[in-house]
Amino acid sequence: MLVTEKSTAVLDMRGVSKSFGQVVALRSGSLKVDAGSIHALVGENGAGKSTLIKIVAGVHRRGSGELLLDGEAVDFSSTAESKAAGVAVIYQEPTLFPDLSVTENIFMGRQLLSGGRRIDRAAMYAEAESLFKGLGVKIDPRRPALGLSIADQQIIEIAKAISLDARLLIMDEPTAALSGVEVERLFTVARRLRDEGRALVFISHRFDEVFALGDMVTVMRDGEYVATKRVADTNVDEIVELMVGREVSNLFPKKAAEIGDTVLQVDGLTSAGVFHDVTFKVRAGEIVGLAGLVGAGRSEIARAIFGVDSYHSGTVTLGGSSVPIGSPRAAIRAGMAFIPEDRRKQGLVTEASVARNVAGVIRNKLTKAGLLTQSVENAAAGPWAARLHVKTSALDMNANTMSGGNQQKVVIAKWLATNPTLLIIDEPTRGIDVVTKAEVHRLLSDLAGQGLAILMISSELPEVLGMADRVLVVCEGRITADIPRAEATPESVMRAATQSLEAHR
Amino acid sequence: MSATATEAPETHDALVEPSSLSPRRRAFNNIVKSREASILLVLVVVIAAATVKTPSFFFSGNSWRDLLLTPSILLLLAVGEAVVIITRNVDLSVGSVLGLTAYLTGRLFIDHPGINIMVVGVAGLLVGALLGLINGVLVGWGKVPSLVITLGTLYIYRGIVLTWAGSNRINASDMPSGFLDVGTKQILTIPVLFIVALVVLVAVGYYLHTARGGRELYAIGSDPDAAELYGLRVRRRVVSAFVLSGALAGLAGVVFAARYGTVSSDAGTGIELQAVAAVVIGGVAIFGGSGTVWGAAIGAVLLVTINRALPILGIPDFWQQALVGALIISAIVLDRVLNARRARHLIESRDNS
Numbered sequence: 140m141l142v143t144e145k146s147t148a149v150l151d152m153r154g155v156s157k158s159f160g161q162v163v164a165l166r167s168g169s170l171k172v173d174a175g176s177i178h179a180l181v182g183e184n185g186a187g188k189s190t191l192i193k194i195v196a197g198v199h200r201r202g203s204g205e206l207l208l209d210g211e212a213v214d215f216s217s218t219a220e221s222k223a224a225g226v227a228v229i230y231q232e233p234t235l236f237p238d239l240s241v242t243e244n245i246f247m248g249r250q251l252l253s254g255g256r257r258i259d260r261a262a263m264y265a266e267a268e269s270l271f272k273g274l275g276v277k278i279d280p281r282r283p284a285l286g287l288s289i290a291d292q293q294i295i296e297i298a299k300a301i302s303l304d305a306r307l308l309i310m311d312e313p314t315a316a317l318s319g320v321e322v323e324r325l326f327t328v329a330r331r332l333r334d335e336g337r338a339l340v341f342i343s344h345r346f347d348e349v350f351a352l353g354d355m356v357t358v359m360r361d362g363e364y365v366a367t368k369r370v371a372d373t374n375v376d377e378i379v380e381l382m383v384g385r386e387v388s389n390l391f392p393k394k395a396a397e398i399g400d401t402v403l404q405v406d407g408l409t410s411a412g413v414f415h416d417v418t419f420k421v422r423a424g425e426i427v428g429l430a431g432l433v434g435a436g437r438s439e440i441a442r443a444i445f446g447v448d449s450y451h452s453g454t455v456t457l458g459g460s461s462v463p464i465g466s467p468r469a470a471i472r473a474g475m476a477f478i479p480e481d482r483r484k485q486g487l488v489t490e491a492s493v494a495r496n497v498a499g500v501i502r503n504k505l506t507k508a509g510l511l512t513q514s515v516e517n518a519a520a521g522p523w524a525a526r527l528h529v530k531t532s533a534l535d536m537n538a539n540t541m542s543g544g545n546q547q548k549v550v551i552a553k554w555l556a557t558n559p560t561l562l563i564i565d566e567p568t569r570g571i572d573v574v575t576k577a578e579v580h581r582l583l584s585d586l587a588g589q590g591l592a593i594l595m596i597s598s599e600l601p602e603v604l605g606m607a608d609r610v611l612v613v614c615e616g617r618i619t620a621d622i623p624r625a626e627a628t629p630e631s632v633m634r635a636a637t638q639s640l641e642a643h644r
Numbered sequence: 645m646s647a648t649a650t651e652a653p654e655t656h657d658a659l660v661e662p663s664s665l666s667p668r669r670r671a672f673n674n675i676v677k678s679r680e681a682s683i684l685l686v687l688v689v690v691i692a693a694a695t696v697k698t699p700s701f702f703f704s705g706n707s708w709r710d711l712l713l714t715p716s717i718l719l720l721l722a723v724g725e726a727v728v729i730i731t732r733n734v735d736l737s738v739g740s741v742l743g744l745t746a747y748l749t750g751r752l753f754i755d756h757p758g759i760n761i762m763v764v765g766v767a768g769l770l771v772g773a774l775l776g777l778i779n780g781v782l783v784g785w786g787k788v789p790s791l792v793i794t795l796g797t798l799y800i801y802r803g804i805v806l807t808w809a810g811s812n813r814i815n816a817s818d819m820p821s822g823f824l825d826v827g828t829k830q831i832l833t834i835p836v837l838f839i840v841a842l843v844v845l846v847a848v849g850y851y852l853h854t855a856r857g858g859r860e861l862y863a864i865g866s867d868p869d870a871a872e873l874y875g876l877r878v879r880r881r882v883v884s885a886f887v888l889s890g891a892l893a894g895l896a897g898v899v900f901a902a903r904y905g906t907v908s909s910d911a912g913t914g915i916e917l918q919a920v921a922a923v924v925i926g927g928v929a930i931f932g933g934s935g936t937v938w939g940a941a942i943g944a945v946l947l948v949t950i951n952r953a954l955p956i957l958g959i960p961d962f963w964q965q966a967l968v969g970a971l972i973i974s975a976i977v978l979d980r981v982l983n984a985r986r987a988r989h990l991i992e993s994r995d996n997s
Contacts, residue, residue, distance in 0.1 A: 198873075217875060218872070218873055218874070218875045219875030220875075222875050230873070234867065234869065234870035234873045234874070235867070235870060236862070236863045236866035236867050236870060236871075236933065237866055237867065237933070238862065238865075238866040238929070238933035238934040239859075239862060239863060239866055239933075243859060243863075247859065247860065247863050247874055247876070248856070248860060248863075248874055248875060248876050249856075250856050250859065252856075256855065256856075257854045257855070258854050258855065258856065258859065264663070268663075279663045279664075280663060281663045281670075282990065283986075283990070285986065285987055285990055286986075286987050286988075286989075286990025287990070
């Protein structure tokens with residue numbers, strides 16, 4: 140890699156480090172971003188990408204190393220300072236004020252003023268309108284931020300960055316929650332900003348995006364800089380190799396398993412306005428993938444089957460006996476396990492220990508005379524955590540201090556402790572690094588091999604295609620295709636995921 | 645307006661796409677659909693009902709004065725409380741602050757005969773601000789929920805009054821008649837104390853709507869973490885909200901002394917809950933970020949008026965309390981329902997666009 144000394148780099152970080160107490164989050168981070176280019180930052184979880192970004196954003200202060208912005212050494216001690224220097228950061232979860240209007244969100248803290256230091260609302264609305272026009276999106280500047288899709292929220296954040304005239308725009312996994320159309324819109328906006336001469340950095344776990352959008356790509360591993368490549372000169376295999384330091388042979392190792400009897404039978408499930416006439420079955424040893432665009436209703440179907448949400452008509456049958464509407468307790472008793480998408484919020488008590496989390500669902504079985512002791516919890520949780528290789532030195536460790544991958548394993552362990560016959564898992568590997576991802580996949584494959592029926596929701600097409608024995612495609616609340624493994628291709632799934640959209644319009 | 649009826653189906657869109665409406669229609673919608681308007685309607689209904697039953701409730705010499713005068717103290721407290729609640733905090737110490745400055749007012753007149761009334765007013769304001777500053781600093785730096793902090797200072801401030809006053813009581817005879825007159829004086833039939841409260845209300849309301857600082861208070865209450873990431877000076881804003889609330893409670897203490905003429909160590913006990921109730925009834929979200937001081941002020945007037953009107957309507961004691969409770973709960977439930985509906989409409993419109 141050639142680095143010319145006199146460059147036009149907007150951002151130049153060299154050997155930046157950061158520790159939190161004993162924990163070294165960033166050993167030696169380097170990143171050099173030129174004006175008018177889009178720079179992808181990739182690496183496994185815990186590689187130090189987010190820490191690096193937060194140092195530029197002024198959230199953390201670096202321990203050592205150099206941080207140059209347009210050739211000038213800077214040291215930000217607050218987000219306000221980095222903002223003033225022309226750095227805009229768009230976090231994974233957009234940080235908007237839901238109660239306030241879109242326009243107020245854009246201008247908060249630096250509202251346009253008229254005479255007497257009064258806020259000039261008319262000017263702000265006009266400015267917001269022209270910003271949206273410039274971005275080529277249609278959002279009403281007067282509406283509240285409440286209820287905006289994540290994609291629109293990101294557009295607001297971008298509009299904010301532009302109104303700040305940011306030289307450097309950093310996006311932390313911007314596409315994690317977007318559907319295909321929304322990703323395309325974001326990319327169009329990003330390219331437009333690049334062509335205006337701004338520098339962009341984006342973190343992504345999806346390689347297709349890195350190659351579709353990035354001009355340059357920097358790989359990090361274990362808190363250290365590994366390499367920077369021109370996107371045009373590299374390929375997925377090389378990047379993956381750089382990320383993990385070895386070659387990952389197969390990301391999606393689904394082994395063939397013996398398919399048994401029908402475990403889950405769903406008939407004509409309907410919930411007005413959410414999903415319609417959903418009928419399918421899952422058999423023992425089978426992994427059924429539920430694919431479709433974000434917002435198609437996949438998670439809603441899963442939640443209804445498990446009984447979290449109720450539905451209007453249809454039946455759910457598990458192992459021959461019907462599961463009542465709206466009762467997760469009954470569903471668990473019948474042998475269902477459900478691992479939700481947002482494990483921090485819905486699947487895990489993050490402030491509790493690993494043992495308590497794992498023992499949580501089976502605590503009724505563990506109580507002696509209505510009392511629950513820690514030793515009983517530890518004894519019950521131990522084998523499960525060990526089987527799943529949860530890297531937690533002690534079971535007493537709090538779940539919120541663990542990485543996303545380990546958290547996911549704890550959640551899986553928690554549910555396996557109930558001896559389920561059906562496992563519903565929503566986005567099993569979202570936000571998980573490549574190696575842990577493979578472990579989760581291997582785990583699911585093993586479980587299917589042991590005769591567990593698995594219903595897997597995933598937005599990642601390669602994951603669905605690699606793991607599922609059958610792919611059910613959901614589009615606008617309807618199942619539009621049931622594709623066996625042999626016939627499932629990216630094209631056939633995507634066609635089914637969008638077809639009824641076209642048919643309805 | 646005949647156009648209103650035919651345009652009714654569009655109100656759904658109006659919620660979602662306000663910019664597509666004409667400015668005048670937008671303003672009309674904003675006012676008619678506001679929480680303030682509906683709470684004002686309830687107030688009018690209460691007054692009307694009481695007046696029908698007993699015409700002297702509204703149409704007698706003193707009734708108009710009482711209607712405005714009685715809520716003045718609570719109105720001051722509610723304005724300060726609203727600002728604090730908008731930042732997703734709460735100030736429970738306002739009753740004790742009121743008690744302290746009310747007693748202070750009497751002591752100043754006793755210990756410094758001939759002291760200027762304005763000086764006493766400013767003293768009450770400043771002492772209240774200082775007590776509010778203590779609250780704010782503890783909340784800002786202590787990283788402890790304001791509910792706990794101000795519950796603590798509620799007892800501490802009250803303890804100071806109890807120690808200071810003991811069993812002493814300030815009587816009307818201890819205070820100059822010029823001061824007591826303020827409590828009853830009227831300008832163009834409007835009580836002076838109400839005018840004081842109104843001036844405070846307008847000033848705070850104007851600030852919240854048109855100043856950067858005011859909007860930042862909303863932002864902080866809407867999402868404190870996001871406010872931090874925006875680079876807003878969260879701690880400073882929260883502290884100033886508490887200072888304002890304390891100062892207004894201090895002023896309310898002085899007003900209390902002028903209005904009632906007697907002050908004992910338990911003056912204003914429990915009024916903090918009325919202040920919170922007024923704010924909630926007035927449509928300020930208890931978790932911050934939305935609502936106005938206008939609503940809180942109407943809420944305060946409604947709360948006081950209801951307490952006066954219910955006995956006239958012949959409703960037994962127990963039901964009077966229960967009705968106020970029901971009002972508070974329904975205000976919060978209404979808030980939740982409206983919010984959920986709004987969120988659903990906004991999401992639907994997104995899906996349809």
